[in-house]
Structure formats: C-alpha cells, structure tokens
Amino acid sequence: MSDRKQNLPQLYRFCFLMLGDSRKAQEVFNTTLREAAVRAAQGELPKEPFWLFREARWRCLEASKTDLQPEALEMDEQDISPQAASQIKQLEPAQLAIWISAAPDPQRTALALFYLDEFDYLEILDIAELKLSTLSRCLAQGRRQLQAWLDAKHTGAPKV
Amino acid sequence: MRTLRLLRRRRALLNCAPISQDHLTDRSMRAAVSREDGSDEFLNQQNFDRALAEVVRLVPIPPESAEWFSEKDAIRAPRWTWRKIVLNPAVLAISIALLVIAGVFAFHLVGQLNDFPGSATARKLLTVAGSTRSVMLDPVSAEAGTLSDLFFMKHGLEHYDVPDEFADFQTIGCRVFDDDESQRIAQIWVGEKRMQFFLFPAERDSKTGAVLTFPGWRYVHQEGWVGAVTEHNGVCFMAVLRGREKDLEPYLSGPKQ
Numbered sequence: 001m002s003d004r005k006q007n008l009p010q011l012y013r014f015c016f017l018m019l020g021d022s023r024k025a026q027e028v029f030n031t032t033l034r035e036a037a038v039r040a041a042q043g044e045l046p047k048e049p050f051w052l053f054r055e056a057r058w059r060c061l062e063a064s065k066t067d068l069q070p071e072a073l074e075m076d077e078q079d080i081s082p083q084a085a086s087q088i089k090q091l092e093p094a095q096l097a098i099w100i101s102a103a104p105d106p107q108r109t110a111l112a113l114f115y116l117d118e119f120d121y122l123e124i125l126d127i128a129e130l131k132l133s134t135l136s137r138c139l140a141q142g143r144r145q146l147q148a149w150l151d152a153k154h155t156g157a158p159k160v
Numbered sequence: 161m162r163t164l165r166l167l168r169r170r171r172a173l174l175n176c177a178p179i180s181q182d183h184l185t186d187r188s189m190r191a192a193v194s195r196e197d198g199s200d201e202f203l204n205q206q207n208f209d210r211a212l213a214e215v216v217r218l219v220p221i222p223p224e225s226a227e228w229f230s231e232k233d234a235i236r237a238p239r240w241t242w243r244k245i246v247l248n249p250a251v252l253a254i255s256i257a258l259l260v261i262a263g264v265f266a267f268h269l270v271g272q273l274n275d276f277p278g279s280a281t282a283r284k285l286l287t288v289a290g291s292t293r294s295v296m297l298d299p300v301s302a303e304a305g306t307l308s309d310l311f312f313m314k315h316g317l318e319h320y321d322v323p324d325e326f327a328d329f330q331t332i333g334c335r336v337f338d339d340d341e342s343q344r345i346a347q348i349w350v351g352e353k354r355m356q357f358f359l360f361p362a363e364r365d366s367k368t369g370a371v372l373t374f375p376g377w378r379y380v381h382q383e384g385w386v387g388a389v390t391e392h393n394g395v396c397f398m399a400v401l402r403g404r405e406k407d408l409e410p411y412l413s414g415p416k417q
Contacts, residue, residue: 008229013219026225033228080204088211093219096212114176117213120183121176136172143208 008033010118011052017112018060020094020101028059050119050127057109057127064101077144078151087150099149103142106130110138170195174202179209277363277372278396279380282389284339285358286382288347289400292356297333297349304329304348304357311336311346311359319393320346320359325413326399329355353407358398362391377412379405388412 011032015025032055039045048054081087100111109128113119119127125135173192178184184193196202245251300307305327311320315336329350336346339360346359363372371394380387380398387400388408401407 009221009226012221012225013216016219017216022222026222029225030228080201080208082200082204082207084204085207085211088208088215091215093215096215097219115179115209115212115216117179117183117216120178120185121173121189122186124176132169132172132176136175140175143205146212147208 007118010116011056014053014112014116015056015060016093017097017100017115018057018108019064020098022094024063028056028063032056032059050123053113053127061105061109075145076148076152077141078148080143080147081151084147084150087154091150099146103145106134107138107142110135111142114139174205177202177206177209179206179213274379276374276378276389278360278389278391279378281339281341281343281360281363282358282380282387282396282398283382285345285360285398286380286385286387286400288345289356289358289387290383290385290402292347292349294332294349297335297347299333300331302331303327304331304350307331307334307346307348310334315344315346317344317346317359319395321392321395321397322348322357322359323390323392323397325411326350326355326357326397353401353403356400358387358396358400360396360398362394362396364394379408 012025012029015028015032016022019025019028032052035055036045036052045051096115100108100115102108103111106128110124110130113124113127121132121135124130125132128135130138169188170192173189174196177189177193177196184190193202246255300310304322305324308319308321311317317336329352332349332351334346334348336344339345343361346357348357348359349355350357364370365372371391373391377388377390380389385400385402386405386408387398388405388411389396389398391397399408399411
C-alpha cells in the first residue's frame with residue numbers, strides 16, 4: 001500500500017471524528033491495524049485502495065451502534081457566513097469531533113472523510129460507497145447545520 | 161431538461177469541491193470550480209472548509225496510537241521481488257509450459273525449413289533402407305548407372321536414372337516395389353559403404369499435376385540413417401547410408417542444402 005493509502009495519523013483522526021471519543025477512536029484504530037498486520041503476515045492484505053479507511057469506518061459504525069443515540073431532531077440550518085472561519089478557529093478539535101460523530105450516517109462518514117482533507121471526492125465516494133448526489137447533500141447540509149450551531153454557540157442561545 | 165441536470169451536477173460537484181488544490185484532479189470538478197471561482201458563496205464555502213480542515217489537523221494523536229507509525233511496514237503488503245515472481249508455482253508452471261510449446265514449435269519450424277517436395281517419401285524410404293536385407297534384392301552385379309535401362313525395359317520406369325556422381329558404383333542387387341501409396345520405387349544396393357539408392361516419383365502439385373522441383377541435393381535423416389536427395393526429370397534419386405551427412409558429402413557435387 002502506498003503511504004497515502006495508509007496515512008496512519010489521518011486514519012486515527014478519521015476514527016476520532018467518527019466516534020468523538022479519543023478512547024474509542026484508539027480502540028478502533030488499534031483493532032483495525034492489528035487486523036491489517038495479521039492479514040499482511042498471512043499475505044492476505046486486500047489490494048483495494050483505502051482498505052484501512054473502509055475497514056475503520058465499519059468498525060466505527062459498529063462501535064457506535066451500542067452507544068446512546070442522539071435524538072432525531074430537525075436541526076437548524078444557516079447560510080455560511082463570512083465570519084464562519086473566525087468562529088471555527090475558536091473550536092476545539094474535540095468539540096468538532098463530537099459534533100460530527102453525532103451526525104447520522106452517511107453524513108457522519110461524509111463529513112469525517114471530507115474534512116480530513118486527505119481524499120478527493122471520487123475517493124470519498126469509493127470509501128463511503130455513496131453517490132455524488134448523496135455526498136453533496138450530506139456536505140451542504142452539514143455545513144449549514146454546523147453554521148447554525150456555531151451561530152448558536154456564539155450568541156449563547158442553543159437553537160436545536 | 162439537460163441543462164437543469166447539468167446545473168444540478170455542477171452544484172453537487174461544488175458542494176464536494178476539495179479543500180486543497182492537490183485534490184483538484186478530476187476534470188469535471190476543475191471545470192465546476194473554475195466557473196464558480198470568485199463568487200461570494202463559493203468563497204465562503206472554501207473558507208469555511210479550510211478552517212474546519214485546520215481544526216481537524218489539530219486533532220492530537222495519542223502516544224499509544226503513534227507507536228503504530230513506526231511499524232508501518234507490518235501492515236504493508238509483501239513486496240513482489242523478481243525472485244518471488246519467478247519462483248511462484250503458477251508462474252513457474254506457465255513458464256515451463258511456454259518453453260515446451262516454444263520447443264515443439266521450434267522443432268516443427270526447423271523440420272519445415274528442411275522439408276522439400278518428396279521429403280516425406282524420402283524419410284519413409286530411410287526406414288525401408290534400415291529394414292532391408294541384401295537377400296531381399298535380386299542379385300545384380302553391374303555399374304549402378306546401367307540399371308536405368310533395366311528399370312525401363314523390365315518395369316517400364318522412365319527416367320529412373322542414377323546420377324553421374326553414383327553411376328560408377330558397383331551394385332550388389334536391386335528390386336522394384338510399390339510403396340503404400342502405390343508408387344513404383346526402385347532400390348539398389350551397392351558395395352561402397354553398404355550404400356543404398358532409391359529412385360521414386362517426384363512429388364507433384366495436387367491441382368496442376370506439375371512436378372515440384374527443387375535444386376541440388378537435400379538431406380533427410382531418420383534413426384541414424386542419412387539420405388541425400390536430388391530430383392531430375394520428375395524422378396527423385398536418394399543415396400542412403402547409415403551415418404551422418406559428412407559421410408555422404410564427399411560423393412555429392414553441386415549445391416548441397
């Protein structure tokens with residue numbers, strides 16, 4: 001596998017964004033790599049690109065199945081504001097990870113893969129097994145919801 | 161309708177526009193981005209995405225997980241070296257099979273290169289030469305060149321002439337027989353090196369019936385026997401002995417192939 005296809009720091013970050021919890025992310029990350037090491041030793045490492053990310057994704061989804069699920073609520077949406085960048089700068093990585101991990105799948109996977117800034121959209125479609133229209137909707141909606149959340153965070157009035 | 165679909169696809173692409181220029185590899189994406197470049201909405205989106213990607217880059221890696229980074233090779237597929245490829249049983253089997261096929265092909269090709277009209281009959285007669293005993297022939301003591309008249313007078317065989325190179329050899333015996341294709345074959349046994357001569361009809365074109373000629377002498381080999389064949393007047397003459405080409409060479413004149 002090329003270095004880009006097994007960018008391990010990015011794999012960990014992906015797990016963290018998917019799960020919003022460092023301990024769980026580490027668990028999934030370690031399990032995925034152990035599995036990969038065993039397969040590599042047996043010469044059975046899948047040849048498909050981004051196998052590690054695909055495998056980690058399923059493990060993350062599996063791991064969060066047993067968690068308390070967020071209530072399905074209609075989330076506020078806002079147009080992206082020109083001040084969004086400065087609002088985001090005040091965010092902690094953990095806050096962002098918690099927000100992304102609370103999103104329903106496939107939006108969660110789409111946002112996590114996209115903001116890793118590791119893959120182009122075709123690769124994301126491949127890893128997440130999505131159609132372009134779905135990925136586009138997930139990202140557009142995610143941006144607007146995140147903007148609404150940022151606005152609420154900054155005005156101090158949670159609008160959910 | 162088509163325009164609407166195109167606009168929708170462009171919108172979808174713009175929503176997935178990459179954060180870094182490095183990922184702007186797809187042509188349709190490049191086209192969509194270049195069309196929208198400079199619009200406030202797209203600029204806001206890009207700034208928003210960049211800021212978020214920056215936050216993601218700040219996600220700390222726990223030291224326990226970072227240990228894996230030094231063991232990257234553990235999850236690397238084993239590299240295929242030339243040695244491994246060559247020693248792979250499937251590759252080995254295919255290579256051997258290809259070599260055998262190439263060998264058979266080359267053998268046939270070389271065989272074909274040495275072929276000439278009448279070579280099949282000549283080879284058959286080499287087998288006959290190997291199994292012939294002198295008692296099977298009618299005893300005749302004469303110069304080989306004189307037997308042409310005998311073949312013509314007694315058997316009606318025209319142009320069954322022994323070439324000048326072998327005409328002076330003293331014969332021990334001769335016979336005329338039909339081969340399995342009902343061709344009239346004349347066989348002569350001479351004292352010189354227990355050599356045998358064969359005279360047989362030259363091969364003809366199946367459509368026109370014309371004699372297929374070839375120049376000079378041609379060699380044929382079969383089970384330790386060697387024959388030198390020449391064609392003249394629609395009849396092939398073959399001198400045969402047990403041995404190699406070099407044993408026959410001194411007797412031949414003219415172009416040899």
